[in-house]
Amino acid sequence: DRSIKIAPSILSADFANFGAECRAIEAQGADWVHVDVMDGHFVPNLTFGPATCAAIRPHIKGTMDVHLMIAPVDAYIEAYAKAGADVITAHLEAGPHIHRTMQAIRSYGKKSGLALNPGTGLEAVPYLLDMVDLICVMTVNPGFGGQKFIHSQLDKVRALRAMIGDRPIHIEIDGGVTPETAPLVAAAGADVLVAGSAVFKGGSVDNPAPYGNNIRSI
Ligand code: DX5
Ligand code: ZN
Numbered sequence: 001d002r003s004i005k006i007a008p009s010i011l012s013a014d015f016a017n018f019g020a021e022c023r024a025i026e027a028q029g030a031d032w033v034h035v036d037v038m039d040g041h042f043v044p045n046l047t048f049g050p051a052t053c054a055a056i057r058p059h060i061k062g063t064m065d066v067h068l069m070i071a072p073v074d075a076y077i078e079a080y081a082k083a084g085a086d087v088i089t090a091h092l093e094a095g096p097h098i099h100r101t102m103q104a105i106r107s108y109g110k111k112s113g114l115a116l117n118p119g120t121g122l123e124a125v126p127y128l129l130d131m132v133d134l135i136c137v138m139t140v141n142p143g144f145g146g147q148k149f150i151h152s153q154l155d156k157v158r159a160l161r162a163m164i165g166d167r168p169i170h171i172e173i174d175g176g177v178t179p180e181t182a183p184l185v186a187a188a189g190a191d192v193l194v195a196g197s198a199v200f201k202g203g204s205v206d207n208p209a210p211y212g213n214n215i216r217s218i
Contacts (some may be wrong), residue, residue: 002191005031007065007172009196010056011047012145018052019059025199032063032087034174034194037080039070042094043143050079055082065192067115067174069142071095074101079110089113089136089172092120102131112174117141118150122159132169134192135160139185140175145196149176154188161189 022033035053040046057064066085070076071094080088088105092114097113105112111133116122117139125135137157140147144200147171153173160171172192173185182193 002137002187005170005192006070006199007032007034007063007192007194008199009034009036009174009194010087011036012196012200018056021200022056022059026061026076029193030062030199031075032065032192033060034065034067034196035085035194037066037068037070038143042071043069046144050076050083053083053085063087065089065113067113067136067194068094069115074104076149077101077104078108083103085110087111087113087134089115089134090119091115091142092124093117098124099128099131102128107133115142115174116156118153122156122163125160125163125209129164129167129169134170134172136172136174137163137190138174139177142175146201147176149178151184154184157185157188157190169191 008025010018010021036047038045038047053066063086064084065087066080066087072091073090073094088110090101102112112131113134113136114128114132115136115138118141137153139149139153157171170192171190172194173190175192177193177195178198
């Protein structure tokens with residue numbers, strides 16, 4: 001399914017009200033809920049772990065998309081699988097055994113995601129295509145919400161689209177997605193658009209989307 005899916009990142013939500021925030025964004029049309037896990041080591045910020053993911057799971061009806069910005073990652077995959085993730089994404093840069101990491105994610109019956117930092121090329125991708133269900137092109141350096149979209153990544157998205165061909169692999173964009181940049185990434189071939197600050201900034205549980213109170217308007 002290559003239709004455009006909006007995946008609000010709860011990194012920009014109210015951390016004291018994840019349940020209500022998840023219900024509110026789904027009620028307003030969110031397709032997936034994107035959950036940013038940070039370890040203060042792979043990225044210079046800390047968020048939360050598998051217990052928090054398990055706690056918010058019952059508040060999400062649709063796809064729970066867990067983005068692991070942690071290293072090492074392999075030893076923690078089981079915990080996020082048991083926490084109820086539908087998609088588990090790990091970074092190519094997070095360790096020497098990315099192929100094994102993708103295998104491990106699938107071994108729990110989960111969709112495997114491969115994330116690439118802005119400075120990382122596509123060299124390894126052909127050798128991972130049969131192991132991945134999603135490739136996440138980071139359009140900011142991971143660690144924080146509200147950063148500026150890095151336009152040089154659009155070429156990478158186009159090249160990735162060509163590499164994937166007809167395979168059922170999602171291309172996800174993470175970072176700096178706004179009503180201005182969303183059409184650019186969609187035209188380049190992406191189908192899952194993560195949006196944190198564009199959905200939640202200035203909003204509240206009752207009114208999380210500043211864009212006409214309609215997430216689809218992104
Ligand atoms: C960055 C995170 C993103 C982030 C996106 O490390 O992976 O998911 O929350 O936030 P915005 O949409 O504000 O750039
Ligand atoms: Zn993310």
